[in-house]
Amino acid sequence: MKTYSLLSLAAVLFALxxxxxxxxxxxxxxxxxxxxxxxxxxxxxxxxxxxxxIAYPNSPDFAVVGDASSLSLAKQFSIGESDIVLVIENSGGTACPMTYSFVTVNSKGATITKPVADDHCSDIYKVSQSGNKIVLKVGKKVFNYSNGNVR
Incomplete structure (x- = not known):
């Protein structure tokens, strides 16, 4: 009986x-x-x-990242009727390892911003929401996302 219980417990832990x-x-x-x-x-x-x-805004071109070693979705935010997702492109290189984009999703569809990075394409970043904008700090540079635009 104990063997059966241990196997069941192991199966539950594996599933969790x-x-x-x-x-x-x-x-x-x-x-x-x-x-x-x-x-x-x-x-x-x-x-x-x-x-x-997903295409770039006002463009028929899809946002294809040609040489990305990997893409990841780092964080999701909600502002009004839109959901915003931070996308990180890892090039796999050392010259410019990371760039960052935002995907805006709403009832009309989805768009993605052009990638941004600091002068050194730092892989050290912090992202937070402040009211109706998202603040992305990359290295020493600060980017503000608002209404589908990054400045």
Whole structure:
């Protein structure tokens, strides 16, 4: 009887560990408007909403990150009727290891900002929400996201 109980306990712990790992996955995030996913393929890395590539604002071009070693979705925010997701592109190199973009998702669809970085493309960053804007500190440089724009 004790062997059966230990096997059951082991199975439950294994299932819980897998569930916790699935929730911490940084390649997709559920928004109010669907699933935003970071798809890292050599030469074709992109961010999608419900499986469809996201385009830059006012452009027919999809935001394809050609040489990204990996893409990750770092943090999600809600401002009004939009969900915003911070995307980090890791180039895998040393000259400019990280760039940062924001995906804005709302009832009209999704757009992504052009990537930003400090002068040294630092991989050290802090991000926080302050009212209706998101503040991204990369190295010594500060970027402000508001209404789909980064300044």
């Amino acid at each position: 560990a897998n569930a916790a790992h699935a929730q911490s996955d940084d390649s997709s995030v559920r928004t109010r408007f669907g699933l935003v996913a970071a798809v890292s393929d050599p030469g074709q890395s992109k961010v999608t909403l419900n499986g469809k590539p």
